[in-house]
Amino acid sequence: MVSLALKDVGATYGRRTVLSGVNTGVLRGGGLTAVIGPNAAGKSTLFKRIAGLAAGPGLVHLSDTAKGREAICYMPQDTGANAVLTVYESVLLSAKQGSGWKVKDGELTEIDRALSALRIDDLAFRGLGELSGGQRQLVSIAQALVRKPEVLLMDEPTSALDLFRQIEVLGFMKRLAAHSGMAVLIALHDLNHALRYCDDTVVISGGSVVASGPTHAFITAEMLKNVYRVEARIEACSLGRPVVIVDESISSA
């Protein structure tokens, strides 16, 4: 099963350093890891650095994969839409990325499977340009899945989805990771999703990792105060699940 570890990883845009000294333990395949932190903390940049799309020092160490960097797929926050393509064509194009243009039967089956797992098979022959934001986000997930990554970096993949779709997609990703051994890192703003679906969490603030390890140990009232500047409580809901309740922001005055 694939695993990923970051050692003294940094990232720069031109002369500007936005990420430095990022170290994590070994992030193993088979589950979801949340990457959390305030706006502009460096979550997307970390994903771009891991995927080789941003420059910077340090080591992104991948183990137990024969594919090297090819094992990694980055699903960006803003996916943009090539209005000329249909959903099916765009997913097919993604599946063929980096390989020849000859389409095998198995690949079409994989596409059908991804569209159906995300319940967007009815959109297959609609143009990308005529989809809603949430529908486009589901298509982006399908595009990522058909590339069969071993490490999948999902940048706020549920931000445009309704409540039903959010839990459906995260539940599906959790089962898929457990079944396939894929390592899935998910940048999230909804910390209740992190608590419910992610075994491990990496907390980023101001371009550095401030904590990395088991989710329940790190999503705490103290972390929320220090990193997010809010007074909050973690309490058990009526089903016994921990939930974050935010009481108020802490003024910087």
Ligand SMILES: Nc1ncnc2c1ncn2[C@@H]1O[C@H](COP(=O)(O)OP(=O)(O)OP(=O)(O)O)[C@@H](O)[C@H]1O
């Ligand atoms: N292409 C770029 N060139 C220069 N600076 C950039 C670029 N992309 C991001 N930045 C800067 O890097 C910092 C980290 O941005 P990043 O997008 O990684 O944050 P984030 O944690 O993903 O934020 P958010 O939660 O708002 O999506 C920010 O200060 C941002 O302005």
